Amino acid sequence: MSASTDPTHLSATALSALLGAREISAEEVARAHLARIDALEPEVRAFTQVFRREALAAARGLDDERRRGDVRGPLHGLPITVKESLDMAGMASTLGVAARSGHRAEGDAGVTALLRRAGAVILGRTNVSQMLLFNEARNPLFGQTANPWDLDRSPGGSSGGEAAAIAAGMSPLGIGTDxxxxxxxxxxxxxxxxxxxxxxxxxNKGSNTALLGQEAIRSQVGPMARSARDLALVMAELDPAAMAELDVRVPPFPLTEPASVEVARLRVGFYCDDGLVPSSSAVARAVVKAASALRARGATVVPFTPPGIPDAIYAYFAALSADGGATALSLMEAGDGADVDVSLRSLRTLASLPPFARRAAARVAGLAGERRLQRLLEVSGAKTVSDFWRITHALREARAAIASAMRAEALDVLLCPPYATPALPHTASRDFVLASSAAMLWNLAQFPAGVVPVSRVRAEEARRERPRDRLERRAAEVDARSEGLPVGVQVVGYPFCDHVVLAAMIALEDELAGEPDRPITPVSPPSLAG
Incomplete structure (x- = not known):
């Protein structure tokens, strides 16, 4: 079977068209993906569960419906995978924590239920970082997921199992949380x-988190795929009115069509560095390349850096640590200590420190020139209620300041890094949490944000000059031997302008199509390539 006809090499949009034309059956599509899972899963280890029998039965039933003329929509018969943290009826959402293994969901998460209703075929559930708290996909229950581009690298996290499954062609669509x-x-x-x-x-109904009840920085469910058009497909097909019936927080109005956006009329801001952990050369180059691509589409492109990023990011950490780490620590202590992933051991140590010891550690870090670590230690730890309210107010002010600055420049979207470096070597996320600042900003701001693949690391970019402290030394270690790894760019827009973000993402993919260094998926692990 050639790549052009192999269902695992086709986009979700292309598969939907073939299914609609009855040129392929849902069962054939499901079997092809299950066969690829059989071939690649032993090395990639993206899944926590594979629903072989259930998926094939669902696919056959959906084929019968189509033969009768009962078609649910564009997702009818499409395979999809779901992050382990999203509830599925009768199953545990463990978050990679043994203490949660006895949990049994009473029903499906809202998005999972609506996917089934729309005719999607759920192939399985995918791996996560333990407690969803670091940028890898590893935990003591399900092991370590590898990046199909390089098995010695992580796929990122916490929705890393989803990303690895999609990149390897084991799934065309996935649902993660962020x-x-x-x-x-x-x-x-x-x-x-x-x-x-x-x-x-x-x-977000049925989306589990280790920090239950924490709402200063809220998690959001969203789609993952091999193309932005596939993201737009699934965004359009999950009925917001049905979501609103399940969840009163969801506004019951439909997504505006991304095709209605005139990209040539957009005003686009871009920045390559947020002032926390300097971006790798490849990451910065990808942002500039994306800016040039939208300029080639007719958009007006200007440099722009949101105000107050460092203060906002430290407020993010202050909010998430307001309980002094007690909630996470209680889950960790439910096991025997060996059940805590290596990337969380520093968090466990920090959560266990009395305030005077944390202050002393911060002073030592400052004297050693580790200013970012010093501030991170200073903002961490248990807060009084009044301190927590002050932090929440600061987050709201940061959100308003960013929106005001963007409007003052008449911007429609922003281009920026999604992360400071390419994919990490396994376990390198430990003590490297500030590398996520470029993504975290848009969680605290509650703006829609997406990532599209743009380039790959060049040989001369797999190094970093003169690192100043431990964070930059870790970044230099990540950059080393990163040649060939994929690099994406983040696209950000105003709240409820999701369609504008998706339109810009689609325009980027169209403009960069055929570029020799653009990452193309699916990819097989190097040991199985060819």
Whole structure:
């Protein structure tokens, strides 16, 4: 079977068209993807569960419906995968934590239920970082997911299993969640597309988190795929009125068609560095390349950096640590200690420190020239209620300041890095959390943001000059031997202008199509290539 006819090499949009024309059956599509899972999963380890029997039964039933003329829509018969943290009836959403293994969901998460209703065939559930708290996909229950571009690298996280499955052709569509880049960072690392909608544009009902009840920075469910058009397909097909019936937080109005946006009339801002962890050369070059691509489409493109980014990011960490780490620590302590992933051990140590010890550690970091670490330690730790309210107010002010500055420049969208580096070597996320700042900004701002693949790391970019401290030394370690890894660019827009973001993403993909260094998926792990 050639790549042009192999269902696992086709986009979700192309598969939908073939299914609609009855040139292929849902069962054939499902079997092809299950066969690819059989071939690649032993090395990639993207899945926590594969629903072989259930998927084939669902596909056959949907084929019967189509033969009778009962077609549910463009998702009818399309395979899809779902992040392990999203509820499925009768199953555990463990978040990679043994203490949650006895959890059993009473029903499907809202998005999962609507996908079934729309005719999607769920192939399986995908791996996560433990407690969804770091940018890899590894935990003691399900092991470590590898990046299909390089098995020694992580696919990112926490929706890393989704990204790896999609990049490897084991799934054409996936659903992830994002509280600090958990959709967008894996998309960047794996050379695929991912989208975090405006907060509550999609229902978050049944989406689990380790920090239950924490709402200063809320997680958002969103789609992942190999192209922005596929993202737009699934965004358009999940009925917002049905979502609003499930979840009163969802506004019941439809997504505006991205095709209605005139990209040539957009005013686009871009920046390559947010002032926290300097971007890798390849990441910065990709942003400039994306800016040039939209300029070639007729858009007006200007340099623009949002105000107050460092203060906003430290407020993000202050909010998430307001309980002193007690909630996360309680889950960690439910096991025997060996069940805590290596990337969370520093968090466990920090959560266990008394305030005076944390202050002392911050002073030592400052004296050693580790200013970013010093400030991170200073803002971490338990807060009083009044301190927490002050932080929440600061987050709201940051959101308003960013929107005001963008409007003052008459911007429609922004282009920026999704992450400071290319994909990390396994375990390198430990003590490297500030590398996610470019993605975290748009969680605290609650703006829609997506990532599209743009380029790959060149040989001369696989190095970093004169690192100043431990963060930059870690970034230099990541950059080393990164040649050939995919690099994405983040596209950001105003709340409820999701269609504008998707339109800009589609325009970027169209303009860059055929570029020799643009990442093309699916990709097979190097050991199986050819």
């Amino acid at each position: 509280v600090g880049g958990s959709i967008r960072v894996p998309a960047h690392c794996c050379g695929i597309a991912g989208f975090k909608p405006t907060l509550d544009r999609w229902t």
